[in-house]
Amino acid sequence: KQEVTQIPAALSVPEGENLVLNCSFTDSAIYNLQWFRQDPGKGLTSLLLIQSSQREQTSGRLNASLDKSSGRSTLYIAASQPGDSATYLCAPTDSWGKLQFGAGTQVVVTP
Amino acid sequence: DAMVIQNPRYQVTQFGKPVTLSCSQTLNHNVMYWYQQKSSQAPKLLFHYYDKDFNNEADTPDNFQSRRPNTSFCFLDIRSPGLGDAAMYLCATSAGGTGRTETQYFGPGTRLLVL
Numbered sequence: 501k502q503e504v505t506q507i508p509a510a511l512s513v514p515e516g517e518n519l520v521l522n523c524s525f526t527d528s529a530i531y532n533l534q535w536f537r538q539d540p541g542k543g544l545t546s547l548l549l550i551q552s553s554q555r556e557q558t559s560g561r562l563n564a565s566l567d568k569s570s571g572r573s574t575l576y577i578a579a580s581q582p583g584d585s586a587t588y589l590c591a592p593t594d595s596w597g598k599l600q601f602g603a604g605t606q607v608v609v610t611p
Numbered sequence: 612d613a614m615v616i617q618n619p620r621y622q623v624t625q626f627g628k629p630v631t632l633s634c635s636q637t638l639n640h641n642v643m644y645w646y647q648q649k650s651s652q653a654p655k656l657l658f659h660y661y662d663k664d665f666n667n668e669a670d671t672p673d674n675f676q677s678r679r680p681n682t683s684f685c686f687l688d689i690r691s692p693g694l695g696d697a698a699m700y701l702c703a704t705s706a707g708g709t710g711r712t713e714t715q716y717f718g719p720g721t722r723l724l725v726l
Contacts (some may be wrong), residue, residue: 603652
């Protein structure tokens with residue numbers, strides 16, 4: 501069974517600092533990996549999807565890397581803003597399209 | 612503009628009183644998912660439909676049922692809610708399936724409170 505761990509569980513940074521969020525997973529036989537953002541009491545918003553054959557995916561200030569063989573993915577957020585405050589979840593996907601979520605990293609960016 | 616819509620956003624029910632949560636989508640995706648998310652926990656997949664084919668997760672309690680009358684709509688029925696069923700229920704869709712790699716799109720969720 502896939503186990504997904506996200507470290508740290510919570511993170512607080514001043515505005516402008518870069519954020520580094522880590523995700524590790526135990527089963528490297530994944531089809532892809534998605535990063536999501538969740539605001540308090542809301543649904544999930546997909547940020548990035550990395551195919552298993554890719555090493556990296558970028559969207560604006562977001563960059564996600566994937567090392568499938570070692571079971572790791574990292575989400576980098578450059579020049580953080582207060583609006584980046586949210587919980588970030590990673591979710592490897594199996595070949596059936598099923599996501600296995602980590603518990604998330606709660607991020608607070610202070611002005 | 613909304614793509615995955617969930618109604619109601621908040622639902623209060625009594626212990627043991629059946630409740631139905633609704634999800635609709637304008638994306639014409641063939642796969643629809645229901646997740647349960649308890650406070651500060653990861654979302655947990657309950658079941659999903661690939662077209663009309665229903666796929667139940669092994670550890671989903673029998674108390675939870677689902678219906679998908681057409682491509683656009685999917686319902687979650689909780690036959691006899693217990694206090695432990697209080698959670699956020701998330702609906703998601705994707706154009707994916709076996710061997711596909713499509714993004715899942717989530718609705719805003721329905722927060723269920725059981726009194």
